[in-house]
Amino acid sequence: MSTVSNAKERLANFVREVWSEGNVEAADEYIAPRYKVLHDPGDRWEGRERDLAGYKERVSALRAAFPDQCFDIQGLFADGDAVVATWFRSATHKGDIPGFPATGKVIRMSGATAYYFEGDRLAAHWQITDRLGVYQRLQAAKKRDLICATQAALHPAWHCTGRAAGACG
């Protein structure tokens, strides 16, 4: 990348187009021929290198249960061939994931990702996400649904109210 501000702008555009807006094909413009997930606890591709098609498959798989997900970048830090992003993600839990059938609830999470460029292409990342926060929110949503279902069965006139929507979108 020619300048630090270019690298930051390019990363922000990539996150918005590919991960928030779900334009999977836009990955063609950003991803290197080989892309490595250096570190990403809980990600099934951790430690693996993929080609562009594999990267697109990853985006589709990770967006499936949260199709309206939106990333709100908190900070961008460029140094050498890397740009680190700190972020919040807001997403409606619309698809089933292991142990958690879709709840329809807005789930917020946070994370930090160090992206590595090769020229103007992204070639790797090292990421931490607050998985426990998501797990706790999904558990709470499951519990609320159970309480709602029980209440609705006992008191047909009773209505469950959902949570307020997140900040994104």
Add this chain to the structure above:
Amino acid sequence: MSTVSNAKERLANFVREVWSEGNVEAADEYIAPRYKVLHDPGDRWEGRERDLAGYKERVSALRAAFPDQCFDIQGLFADGDAVVATWFRSATHKGDIPGFPATGKVIRMSGATAYYFEGDRLAAHWQITDRLGVYQRLQAAKKRDLICATQAALHPAWHCTGRAAGACG
């Protein structure tokens, strides 16, 4: 800070002296009069500003259950007044924490922290740690201890073997 490399070196020294070696008083040399925990899910000081004494109290409290903890920095990224560190932590679980009496097991975790300088002093951080990974490892250790205790009760000649030590130290 005068240069980017100075800021990185200073942050690495701070993490080693204060957080790995447990030299709490060394915080005098690194921490600003007011220090804010901007974001740190699960941390009881999240969103709060503390003075230097409060910061030292935080270090002591967080090291209590893991007194030999050691941070292995993976990457340092300096930009403007911030330095981001990506890291692994290795620590023996020697003290009780809620829900998990001391197991004596080495627990590894990873995280990413954006530190903000005011001059040559650290004034704030925004952090994500893989809390779910720690929770899962503690759960597994608890389960192993239960199996060990059961086996030892049934077969007095049987010995439980611990896990290999982590990379640090």
